Amino acid sequence: xxxxxxxxxxxxxxxxxxxxxxxxxxxxxxxxxxxxxxxxxxxxxxxxxxxxxxxxxxxxxxxxxxxxxxxxxxxxxxxxxxxxxxxxxxxxxxxxxxxxxxxxxxxxxxxxxxxxxxxxxxxxxxxxxxxxxxxxxxxxxxxxxxxxxxxxxxxxxxxxxxxxxxxxxxxxxxxxxxxxxxxxxxxxxxxx
Numbered sequence: 223x224x225x226x227x228x229x230x231x232x233x234x235x236x237x238x239x240x241x242x243x244x245x246x247x248x249x250x251x252x253x254x255x256x257x258x259x260x261x262x263x264x265x266x267x268x269x270x271x272x273x274x275x276x277x278x279x280x281x282x283x284x285x286x287x288x289x290x291x292x293x294x295x296x297x298x299x300x301x302x303x304x305x306x307x308x309x310x311x312x313x314x315x316x317x318x319x320x321x322x323x324x325x326x327x328x329x330x331x332x333x334x335x336x337x338x339x340x341x342x343x344x345x346x347x348x349x350x351x352x353x354x355x356x357x358x359x360x361x362x363x364x365x366x367x368x369x370x371x372x373x374x375x376x377x378x379x380x381x382x383x384x385x386x387x388x389x390x391x392x393x394x395x396x397x398x399x400x401x402x403x404x405x406x407x408x409x410x411x412x413x414x
Contacts, residue, residue, distance in 0.1 A: 223260075223263065223265045223290060223384075224265065224266065224381060224384045225266065225269075225387070226290065226326035226379050226381045226387065226388060227288045227289060227290055227324070227325070227326050228250075228269055228271065229379075229387060229388045229393070230288055230324050230326070230377055230378075230379060230388055230392070230393070230396040231248055231288050231324075231396075232248065233377075233388075233393045233394075233396035233397045233400065234246075234286050234288070234324065234377065234396045234397070234399055234400035235247075235248050235400060236397055236400065237396065237397035237398060237399060237400025237401035237402075237404065238286070238400035238401065238403070238404035239400075239404075240397075240400075240401050240404075241401055241404040241405050241408060243408060244404045244407070244408055246400065246404065247282075248271050248272075249271060249272055249273070249274035249278065250268070250269070250271045250272070250273060250274065251273070251274060251289075251299050251300055251302075251303035252273055252299070252302075252303065253268065253299060254298060254299045254302050255299075264384075274303070276303070276306050276307045276309065276310055279307065279310060279315075279316060280310060280315040280316070282319070283319065283407050283410075283411050284319055284320040284321065284353075284403060284404070284406075284407030284410075284411075285319065285320070285321040285322070285350070286321070286322040286323070286324060286376075286399065286400060286403055287300070287321060287322070287323050287324075287341070287344075288323070288324040288325060288326075289325060289326075289337075289341075290325065290326045290327075290381070291325055291326065291327040291328070291332055291333040291337040293333075294332065294333035294336040294337060294340070295333065295336065295337055295340045295341070296325075296337060296340070296341050296344075304344045307348070310348065311347060311348055314348075314349060316348040316349065316350050317348060317349030317350070318349060318350070318351065319350050319351065319407075320350070320351045320353045320403060320406055320407050320410060321345050321350040321351065321352060321353065322352075322353045322354070322355070322376050322399060322403045323337075323338040323341050323342070323345075323352075323375060323376045324338075324372075324376040324377040324378060324396060324399060325337045325338060325341075325371075325376065325377075325378045326371070326378065326379045326380075326381050326388075327371065327378065327379075327380060327381065328380070328381050328382060328383070328384075329380065329382070330369075330380065332380075334371055334372070334373050334378050335373050335375060338354075338373070338375035338376055339375065351410075353402075353403050353406055354374055354375050354376065355374060355375075355376055355377070355395075355398065355399050355402055355403075356374045357374060358398070358402055359372075359394075359395050359398045359399075362391055362394060362395055362398075363395075365391060368389065368391065369389070370389065370391050370392055370395075371388075371392055372392060372395045376399055377392065377395045377396040377398075377399045378392070378395075379392045
């Protein structure tokens, strides 16, 4: 809603595209809130990133799904999109494809781990392979001198009241996640 997930997504895309032979695309799910409600929430205009349809997922070799957190879980907009993937589930078109998760929360207690943990159910029902980053980001995972979102589940950021944008360290973790998961996706595709 305020651009935090998009900022992380842009870095993830750069990281994925840094892997030779990988084409990365950026999409956004359809908005479910009315313009009136968005106006009352002081949400800025949506970006020009293309809107994804469930059919678009079938064309991809792998995914890194990002969403803001609402009450410690994925936002309703993303959940509504996943709910629309029933046809893909029925035909198992996403089964065996690697997928990662990244997120934005308002505070430290806002769901940096519960959000990805509860989102994994979406991947499991499709038979996707969840690819966490673990501690592969190295020293950045142990940063204690500055506020840093993210976890072994994936990259993350703290939005605060909406005015705090992702830090350089959070963006570096997002780049790492994109590169890491793209590399695994490429290995799986070439092994098939």
